[in-house]
Amino acid sequence: MSEQRPGGDQDFSTDAPEIWHRVHPVSPLVRGWVAVAAVVFVFGRNSLDSLFTGGWNGGSSLTGGAPPWLIAAVVGAAVVIFGVAFYLSWRFTRYQVTDDHVHINSGVIFHQQRRARIDRVQAIDVVQPLVARAFGLAELKFEVADGGKSAMKLAFLKLAEAKRLRAAILARAAGVVVDAASPALVQEAPETPVLELKPARIVGAAVLSSTTVVALGLLAAVIGLGAWSGRPGTLVVALPIFIGIGASYWKAVTGDFNFRIARSPDGVRLHYGLLETRAQTIPPGRVQAVGISQGPLWRPLGWYKVHVNVAGYGSDASQHGSRTVILPAGTLDEVMAVLGLVFPDPGVDNPFEVFTAGLRGHGNAEGFIHSPRSALWIDPLTWRRNAFRATGTALLCRHGLVFRRLQVVPHERTQSLGLRQGPLMAALGLVDFELHSTVGHIRPLVRHMSVANGLQLFDEQAARAATARRIHRSEKWLQADPPAGAAVAAEHHHTIEEQHSGD
Template sequence: MDSPTPGPAPVYRAPREWTRLHPVSPLIGGWAVFGVVASIALYNYAPSWTGPDPGIQEAAHWLWHSVLWVVVGAVILVGLAMGFGYLQWRVSEYRLSDVAVEHRKGILFKQHKQARLDRIQAIDVVQPLLARIFGFASLKIEVAGGENSGIALEYLRLGDAEAMRNELLALAAGVKRAKAEGREATVDAVLTADAVAGADAAVTPGDGSAIPGDGSATLGDTSPGEPGDQAAYASAASLRDLTRGMPRGVAETAAAPEREVFALELGRLLLSIVLSWPFLWICSLPVWIGVAVWIFPVDINQVVAAAGASLFTVVPVVFGLLGYFWSRLTTGYGFRAAISEDGIRLRHGLLETRRQTVPPGRVQAVQLQQSLLWRRKDWWRVTINVAGYQDDQEAVSTLLPVGTRQEALTALWLVLPDLGDPDPAGTVSLALSGTGAEGGFTAATTRARLFDPLQWRHRGVRATDRALLIRRGWLVRDVFVVPHERTQSLGLEQGPLQKARGVATFTVHSTNGPVRPVAQHLDLADAVALMEAQAVRAAEGRRRQTPEQWMTAVGVKEEQ
């Protein structure tokens, strides 16, 4: 018997007409109702049996009624949620137009959002656990704007989400390039031929800047396309022709090629969590309780009774600590960083996976941090402020969860390939481990000992041709790096005691995020001079810096 002839391979593409999200979207988004019901039940009923000496009969009675009410409540609430979700799905549509991604939704209150192609800052493909199991994803499109200015398409098939992301990245780059060259751009005209050829183009070492610590490893040119403007801006019809015969589940617009820079091992991630202060405090808690019971004459039964009665006082604290560990684990699990012409690509996540692209020029500030417990292994954590992520900054702020000094330097190089210093590695190393005026830093004055007796020697600031470096810390070392062109504004503060001692605090204001560059307790004259000079450097940096310069510096050369 002959095997059946395979049907035509489906090609995922971004819809040009109004299209609904996938019909399973209400089901994927409704599972959280169970958690709400369980939380309400625990809050209302659990205190009746968690006091001292609960009876078995009372506990069994509570358990039976609680399970019954949880089941009934879950059925009712889930039914209502699914019904409301279905109505929302019916009125939620999206499409890709010539100039923007459009999304309209709303039952009682209608909402119509547009994310203009030339204003797109980042596009992430996010898969929560349930969506990941069944092959769906949420596409989050961040644009330059205020709070809630982005678009979230929840949920699409993973192939649709990837295709939409690939095409939007190509379109956004083409629209911005055409706009810079003073030409009109449409969807069909902007789709580039090398976006399709990139699926087969190998990323090979070229003449780009070397990755720190990798003697010869660079990201060179992709396979060149035909010269001229026609080849650079192919039509959408030709793209569809090129996709014929592709394997099943291929996106119409292929993702740009990439080169992996570093990946985090699970063993190192777990060890870094163990070598953290919260973990040590939890492990030492039984010891402290035992010492307290041994020193003070306390009846152990009273301690147990008090612990049972105050269960719901302790639970939030325990969940807070567990949340810290979980956040570190899920953020760093499977963490990988790569570079492509789109920018810095990051992949990570345990239950919820996230694939994000940080475009060049969107990183506003960088922080390298090392705790005392990591010092023996010389591990560092690198966090960033990314412009455009107005509502989900914490989820995208990690550039390196934990890594060696060389990997931290590589992560910094991804953001700032040219530090503007003859010896960038030496300068950053002195910033990470130096004290006083080492490496040309302007150190905190000795008059700061009154405010900061332990750390004043470790504080300092230095400006290179391309960035401002601020260091601080004794038990926990911190180094802030702010590219001059990303300086939002500057501040100079002086409290009453600082004024009496002739010192001041210099602040570089960045976008919303965990990185807050501050140089404390500088001599007043040094702080004033730094503020004036940094304003000039920031203005000059904004005039000369473009994303294309980032591509050249990291070895990604875009064919024109």
């Protein structure tokens, strides 16, 4: 798949139909080390139990009374079984990258053949778990637009090979043309650093998170219960819960440690992780929605968290949402810098003022339209915070007082719209507006609008979304754009056809 030039630059080309590749021979061991460790643990624990109960005398207690030749035979059989299983797992796993698809075949007894269209690739990660890093290996994980159930993995490859493969897939997804007679070789796109979070920021964000509020509340409840019952031992009962809270802190700190974000022609690149490192690439135009949030403990420091919805990530429950976070804790200026990467055209002349009003403002500042006064009866504190504004390229949804949230959805990424109204809201003349994006952390919603504003927004947003999808540029971001005016002409032609069809 790859060629090496004498000068040392690594280039990339896709595979012919008859060419297949295998993962690194050590891959099964890296994947299955937990099973090996479990066998060693069980055997070692039994040996230690025998040691403390029977001592060293005779040595038979260490083997539970079994003869040494039997123990050696069991160990040898385990080595052979694991060795054969690992070899077959490696032998029957192969992959291929063509100009249009990525193929992965695996399975010994039950064969699995997976194929993903390269132009549907939404994001690519190069992941290095701790054990894989010891061998200089990495896992290549990429998502296609399939609601979070389509992750394809190649585990494990040499780190350099994983990067080369990532570059090859991204180049083809970007629309780089390959001449069949002389295939184009594409170098890995360079990246320009944008920002880096210091360890103190990561630790501070974890300590000042909602986990701390829960921990303090639980601690107060346990201490109060112990004082009321006169049994200080009550604290022991809550010990497993506090261990779980400590594990949550550990995961938050190690997961976001060394967080860096950069831009490249391939898209937004994220680097993070302490024990397991991850290099994440989100190509241009793959972000379906952006969510900015701020908890009460972060407000004095002016920190915000930025999430994104990306087709293929889904709710990201397996990673506790870390893959959908593109800024764990950033200042307002850093938030604007990140928004400029994933949302380069905000559709307004004063984006800083508009987005600041979306994050901190109340009322109708900077063109936001908030809930009517009748919402005071069911939303007395936040009725002036709940608001929306449509720009030339996106819809902004603002809500929340204690936990502030601003959700941004590009018009062309609108999947569907909905209006929701209960009996009490109907009596007050209110309605909730729902904008359905790709499944993910962000669920855009405008709360407690007037019925008139809700119906108007429903009709206007549907028209904006339809127009934006028709003139949206190709998903292949490095393809040449159509001639100037072609998109407008196409839109005009479509509008005329709609008018004729309605006559």
